[in-house]
Ligand SMILES: Nc1nc2c(ncn2[C@@H]2O[C@H](COP(=O)(O)OP(=O)(O)O)[C@@H](O)[C@H]2O)c(=O)[nH]1
């Protein structure tokens with residue numbers, strides 16, 4: 001049986017990366033896909049860990065070669081998930097998590113209708129702005145663009161299977177863990193419901 005593909009999206013600054021990292025620490029069975037991007041690294045970002053940083057030209061050639069599972073132009077930068085970061089892992093039964101925007105999420109839902117998608121909301125616009133400023137690594141211009149772009153991202157929250165509000169971090173993390181636990185229970189129940197039939201069909205005469 002193939003693994004579960006989780007999609008997590010959110011407006012920039014809502015705490016998505018912090019929440020996903022905390023979730024993966026507690027759920028080591030889920031692999032985080034490292035995206036490709038044409039944007040420059042921020043101070044402290046490591047190639048191959050936070051992103052695979054490539055030139056726009058290389059990104060566009062990869063896209064033309066069909067190497068991406070999904071990709072989109074996000075805040076003016078190209079970002080994409082390589083097929084090889086998803087398809088072989090799912091086929092081998094591993095769970096994979098994608099931190100991507102709403103445009104990528106739409107492409108993934110079309111390719112993988114069984115994926116489980118989560119949208120993270122900040123508790124208010126004022127708090128979103130405060131968190132973007134607290135990060136300190138972005139220029140005023142970048143922060144303004146992310147705040148403006150957040151409206152388009154939030155407008156697609158209703159397309160997702162679950163919405164988690166990241167007000168108190170511990171509560172939001174508990175909600176994410178409950179979503180993962182629920183998915184695992186559903187899959188286990190489905191397998192056990194059909195276990196006898198599957199064993200029977202596999203039996204050698
Ligand atoms: N479609 C798509 N979006 C991505 C991918 N990787 C990151 N993003 C999105 O790009 C946006 C900006 O990410 P980033 O530049 O790391 O900034 P941050 O969200 O402010 O930390 C977020 O909405 C991410 O979900 C990807 O592979 N595909």
Ligand SMILES: Nc1ncnc2c1ncn2[C@@H]1O[C@H](COP(=O)(O)OP(=O)(O)O)[C@@H](O)[C@H]1O
Nearest residue numbers: 012013014015016017018131134166167168169
């Ligand atoms: N529940 C929370 N309460 C207060 N601050 C938070 C919370 N969640 C995340 N943050 C802070 O908000 C900032 C943005 O978080 P980050 O994970 O980088 O967001 P994103 O990946 O969505 O852009 C960081 O400084 C982070 O520590």
